[in-house]
Amino acid sequence: MNNKIKKKIWINAGEASGDMHGALLAENLVKNDPDIEVMGMGGPAMEKAGCDIRYPMSMISLMGVTEVLPKLPRLLRLFGEIEKIWKKEKPAAVVLIDCPDFNFRLAKKAKRLGIPVYYYISPQVWAWRQGRTKFLHKTVRKILCILPFEKQFYNERGVDADYVGHPLLDLIPVEELDKISPHKNQLGILPGSRSKEISSLMPIFSEVARKLKDDHPELKFVIARAPGVDVKKITSSWPDNLDLEIVEPENRYEMMRSSSFLLAASGTATLESALIGTPTVIAYKMSAITGSLAKKFLKVKYVSLCNLILNREVLPELLQDNCTVKKIHAQAEEWVAQPEKTKKTRTDLKIMREKVGSPGAASRAAKIIMQDLKISE
Incomplete structure (x- = not known):
């Protein structure tokens, strides 16, 4: 050779x-x-x-x-x-x-x-x-x-x-992001990067946002577009009368840090949000066949790496049959109405970051x- x-x-x-x-x-x-x-x-x-x-x-x-x-x-x-x-x-x-x-x-x-x-x-x-x-x-x-x-x-x-x-610690400027104070009325949405993820989750997230806005008109919603994803794909189910800000992929970390909490598709983004220190509701829906296979063979208690590393549910996981408007809205409403609970979550996320190590x-x-x-x- x-x-x-x-x-x-x-x-x-x-x-x-x-x-x-x-x-x-x-x-x-x-x-x-x-x-x-x-x-x-x-x-x-x-x-x-x-x-x-x-x-x-x-x-x-x-x-x-x-x-x-x-x-x-x-x-x-x-x-x-x-x-x-x-x-x-x-x-x-x-x-x-x-x-x-x-x-x-x-x-x-x-x-x-x-x-x-x-x-x-x-x-x-x-x-x-x-x-x-x-x-x-x-x-x-x-x-x-x-x-x-x-x-x-x-x-x-x-x-x-x-x-x-x-x-991820090489990609996320955690020290700079730590200087950003979360906006109590900003709710961030991360619907994923794959077409199937977006198609299954955005209608649910959109309805959750509508219900939250009805009770809390001061809320504003921001979506981070994943690389390669068409804006029309992620906004097709969004209510016409509900304001929405779209941020580009390169600005997603600032959006995540500045949000009070996030609604996110299960995946890398939820570990990013955990390292950044933002409470996140983790959601996911896959096909019935794939979901049944996953449930049968899954050997761990949690799907999110944050929860696995800490060995307890710090970030709520609402998956498959639990991935509904009612359940996601209930969790989001709790965090909106009782912001002190997100403060406890942020403390837990700091512990998780320390466990992951250095860049x-x-x-x-x-x-x-x-x-x-x-x-x-």
């Missing part, structure tokens, strides 16, 4: 959060060795970071089983195309970011081609389908953990893993990969 080939690293991200983390990792890899060529699948953040995007992440932005099946032929062709690129360009390593339903197949192909595989932002197999650790043990060279409890979980099952800290996850991950591959001097 010549020196030029050794410098190529493939990063594979499949959604907005993975794109952000992939971008930071790419920047740190190149910072350690400017001759490294980073390529792969991702979005605008990775492209801006200098990654040669061979396939846009929108090609695999899917959800559960019922959403994947109609697109299976296209996905199979995509796997084949990526494998051809790897055979031709022989990357020194493949770095996978979350998206296990897609990335596990890539891990298998990379293993077969003799390409070392590193998993950064590992799949949450500790939550469900723990048997997947056997697959990871066979195919992945090292897992770079971002949650405090993950390293021990993997090590106990024979998987090589290191804890690098959570990369620098992407830098530590890049150094581990390069030292393991012996790319750096």
Whole structure:
């Protein structure tokens, strides 16, 4: 293998959060060795970071089983195309970011081609389908953990893993945000980044907002648009007579911090809100089939990372059958009417942030990969 080939690293991200983390990792890899060529699948953040995007992440932005099946032929062709690129360009390593339903197949192909595989932002197999650790043990060279409890979980099952800290702390300017005082009458909404999430949650959030406004006319509502999401998509169910402010993705952290509390789709945004220190009602609805499978195999008490890290429900989780206008409105009404309860939640969120650790996850991950591959001097 010549020196030029050794410098190529493939990063594979499949959604907005993975794109952000992939971008930071790419920047740190190149910072350690400017001759490294980073390529792969991702979005605008990775492209801006200098990654040669061979396939846009929108090609695999899917959800559960019922959403994947109609697109299976296209996905199979995509796997084949990526494998051809790897055979031709022989990357020194493949770095996978979350998206296990897609990335596990890539891990298998990379293993077969003799390409070392590193998993950064590992799949949450500790939550469900723990048997997947056997697959990871066979195919992945090292897992770079971002949650405090993950390293021990993997090590106990024979998987090589290191804890690098959570990369969100590299993205969120927490010290600057801490200077922002929340507006008691501002309620923020984070409806997610996927079409199915928005379609299922925005009608509910819209009705909750209408009911709150009827009783509390002083309230104002702000929605943070996720990258790549059309404004019309998130406002189609919003009441015409209800004022709404839309903030762009780059301003979402300020919006989250300045809100009294948030209504949010379960996902990365709820960990962001927890690290920022804003109380959040976590909501989610998936297809009946996917939901029943998740309920059957879920091995943890909570879905939000904040609650898992603290091992108690600090942020209310209203999922599936509990994801209703009535229940979300009841929780929101309680926080509006009794703001002292949000103060207690903010104190708990400070404790959670301390447990997560310090910034620098992407830098530590890049150094581990390069030292393991012996790319750096």
